[in-house]
Amino acid sequence: MRCLVEEAQKAPKVLSALELEEEPYRGKQISTWARLRRSPSAMIGLVLIVLLLFMAATANLIASQGIDEQDLRKGLLAPGGEFSLGTDEFGRDMLSRIIHGSRVSLQVGIIATAISAAVGISLGAIAGYFGGRIDYLVQGMVDISWAFPTVLMAIFLIAVLGPNLTNVMIAVGLVYWGGFARVVRGQVLSLREWEFVTAARAIGARDWRIMFRHILPNILSPVIVMATLMMGDAILIEATLSFLGMGAQPPTPSWGSILASGRSYLILAPWVTIFPGVAIMLTVLGFNLLGDGLRDALDPRLKNL
Numbered sequence: 191m192r193c194l195v196e197e198a199q200k201a202p203k204v205l206s207a208l209e210l211e212e213e214p215y216r217g218k219q220i221s222t223w224a225r226l227r228r229s230p231s232a233m234i235g236l237v238l239i240v241l242l243l244f245m246a247a248t249a250n251l252i253a254s255q256g257i258d259e260q261d262l263r264k265g266l267l268a269p270g271g272e273f274s275l276g277t278d279e280f281g282r283d284m285l286s287r288i289i290h291g292s293r294v295s296l297q298v299g300i301i302a303t304a305i306s307a308a309v310g311i312s313l314g315a316i317a318g319y320f321g322g323r324i325d326y327l328v329q330g331m332v333d334i335s336w337a338f339p340t341v342l343m344a345i346f347l348i349a350v351l352g353p354n355l356t357n358v359m360i361a362v363g364l365v366y367w368g369g370f371a372r373v374v375r376g377q378v379l380s381l382r383e384w385e386f387v388t389a390a391r392a393i394g395a396r397d398w399r400i401m402f403r404h405i406l407p408n409i410l411s412p413v414i415v416m417a418t419l420m421m422g423d424a425i426l427i428e429a430t431l432s433f434l435g436m437g438a439q440p441p442t443p444s445w446g447s448i449l450a451s452g453r454s455y456l457i458l459a460p461w462v463t464i465f466p467g468v469a470i471m472l473t474v475l476g477f478n479l480l481g482d483g484l485r486d487a488l489d490p491r492l493k494n495l
Contacts, residue, residue, distance in 0.1 A: 259283075
C-alpha cells in the first residue's frame with residue numbers, strides 16, 4: 191500500500207513533465223506543417239478551401255446582385271459581358287448566386303460536422319473507456335445507423351423534421367456520427383491502459399476528467415482528419431437534398447437547388463447546371479485532398495521521414 195501511495199505521489203510530477211514538454215510539441219507542429227507543404231495535392235486542397243472561405247466571407251462585397259434580385263428581361267443570358275457566368279431563367283446573375291451559395295454550403299459543412307463530431311466523440315469515448323454493455327449498446331447503434339444508405343437516412347430524417355436548412359444540418363450531423371464514434375472508440379481502447387492514464391487513476395482523478403483531460407487531447411489527429419473529410423461529404427449531401435427540394439428553400443441560394451432549376455434548360459442554357467456543379471466538385475475535392483494530406487502529415491509512422 192505504501193508503495194502504491196508513493197507512486198501516486200510521484201504521478202503528478204510525471205504528468206506535469208508531460209504537460210510542460212512544449213518545445214517538442216512546437217517542433218512536431220512545425221514538422222507536421224512541413225510534411226503538409228511537401229504534398230502538392232494537400233496544398234491544392236488548402237488553396238481551394240481558402241478560396242471558398244474568402245468567397246463566403248466577402249459574398250456581400252464581391253457579388254453584384256443580392257440573393258433575391260431578378261430581371262426577367264435578362265433570363266438565360268449566355269456567359270460574357272455583364273454576366274461572366276450568365277444568368278438563370280429569372281435573370282439572376284449566376285456568379286452572384288454561386289458566391290452566395292458558398293455561404294450555405296460552408297455553413298452546412300461546419301455545423302453538420304460539429305454536430306456529428308460532438309455526438310460521435312462523446313459516445314465513442316464513453317464506449318471505449320467503460321466498455322461492457324455500454325460499448326455493446328453504442329456499437330449496436332452505429333451498426334444500425336450504417337445499415338442504411340447515407341442519402342436515404344438523411345431523406346428520412348428530413349421527412350420527419352421538415353425541409354429547411356436547419357433541419358438539413360441536423361440530419362446530416364446525425365447521419366455521420368457513427369464514423370467519429372468508431373474512430374474515437376478504437377483510439378480510447380488503445381490509450382486507456384497507458385501509463386499516464388493509470389497514473390491519473392492512481393491520484394484519484396475521476397473517469398470523466400481522465401477521458402476529457404487526458405485521453406481525448408491525445409486522439410485529436412484522427413478526429414481532425416475525419417472532420418476535414420466529412421466536411422466535403424456534408425456539402426455533397428446538402429447539395430443532394432437541395433436538388434431534391436428538401437434542403438434550402440427559395441430564395442436562399444444553394445448549389446443543389448441551382449442545379450435542380452437548371453435541369454429544364456440543360457440543352458438551351460447548360461451553364462445554369464455546369465457552374466454550380468463545378469463549384470460542388472471543386473469544394474468536395476478540396477476537402478478530400480486536404481484530408482488526405484492531413485492524414486499523411488499527422489501519421490506518427492511518418493514522423494522521422
